[in-house]
Amino acid sequence: MAVRKIPTQTQNFRQIKKVLLEKMKIVLMMALTADGKIAKHPNHLADWTSKEDKKLFSKISKEIGVVIMGEKTFKTLPKPLSERLNVVFTLEKNPNQIEGVRWVSGSPKKVIKELEKDGYRRALLAGGASLNSQFLKEKLISKLIITVEPIIFGSGLAMFEGDFNTPLKLKDLRKLNESTVALTYEILD
Numbered sequence: 001m002a003v004r005k006i007p008t009q010t011q012n013f014r015q016i017k018k019v020l021l022e023k024m025k026i027v028l029m030m031a032l033t034a035d036g037k038i039a040k041h042p043n044h045l046a047d048w049t050s051k052e053d054k055k056l057f058s059k060i061s062k063e064i065g066v067v068i069m070g071e072k073t074f075k076t077l078p079k080p081l082s083e084r085l086n087v088v089f090t091l092e093k094n095p096n097q098i099e100g101v102r103w104v105s106g107s108p109k110k111v112i113k114e115l116e117k118d119g120y121r122r123a124l125l126a127g128g129a130s131l132n133s134q135f136l137k138e139k140l141i142s143k144l145i146i147t148v149e150p151i152i153f154g155s156g157l158a159m160f161e162g163d164f165n166t167p168l169k170l171k172d173l174r175k176l177n178e179s180t181v182a183l184t185y186e187i188l189d
């Protein structure tokens with residue numbers, strides 16, 4: 001008969017410390033045009049992405065439970081994302097309180113620390129370009145899920161602003177419909 005070891009108090013403390021020190025895993029999820037744009041302009045609604053992309057975003061973000069975004073991206077939504085905590089960055093001093101929305105400000109590292117303190121262990125970063133860049137700069141993103149839609153904008157916003165040289169490793173590649181693909185990358189840096 002297998003003998004089950006009862007953990008000592010020290011082991012219990014170590015386990016608790018490990019959980020408390022565990023870093024939050026942040027996944028960035030974005031829809032891109034075939035020429036690498038996320039929108040034509042900051043107020044552009046995401047009405048050009050496929051229903052398969054929207055379904056994938058809904059599934060993954062609900063599994064994760066926390067969606068982080070910039071205020072401009074939040075404004076493009078008809079309402080806060082349901083069944084998920086909406087963590088929205090703004091410099092506005094007194095934003096209107098909205099159910100399901102946590103307004104935050106300052107460096108992404110500081111905000112993530114606050115979320116970690118509240119027990120959150122995973123979050124999905126959902127844009128836009130400004131917020132994506134700040135998170136990448138602070139090396140907070142561990143995974144990238146990109147869907148590429150069959151459309152070209154020419155001009156518009158890129159996924160990141162600024163100069164980066166971040167190496168990636170392709171982990172998964174799948175077709176969502178006749179013309180849309182989803183790529184999953186691990187961030188190596």
Ligand SMILES: NC(=O)c1ccc[n+]([C@@H]2O[C@H](COP(=O)([O-])OP(=O)(O)OC[C@H]3O[C@@H](n4cnc5c(N)ncnc54)[C@H](OP(=O)(O)O)[C@@H]3O)[C@@H](O)[C@H]2O)c1
Pocket residue numbers: 029030031032037038039040041042043044045046069070071072073074076089090091092104105106107108126127128129130131132134157
């Ligand atoms: N294709 C896709 O998958 C996808 C996904 C998401 C977004 N988008 C598109 O991206 C566009 C918006 O991107 P964006 O780069 O213009 O804006 P954004 O990143 O969504 O939001 C920028 C705003 O966030 C706030 N902010 C940013 N950093 C902050 C910080 N450290 N502390 C406090 N507040 C901070 C500021 O809000 P205040 O002005 O309130 O101070 C700033 O104006 C939209 O067109 C949207 O449709 C596309």
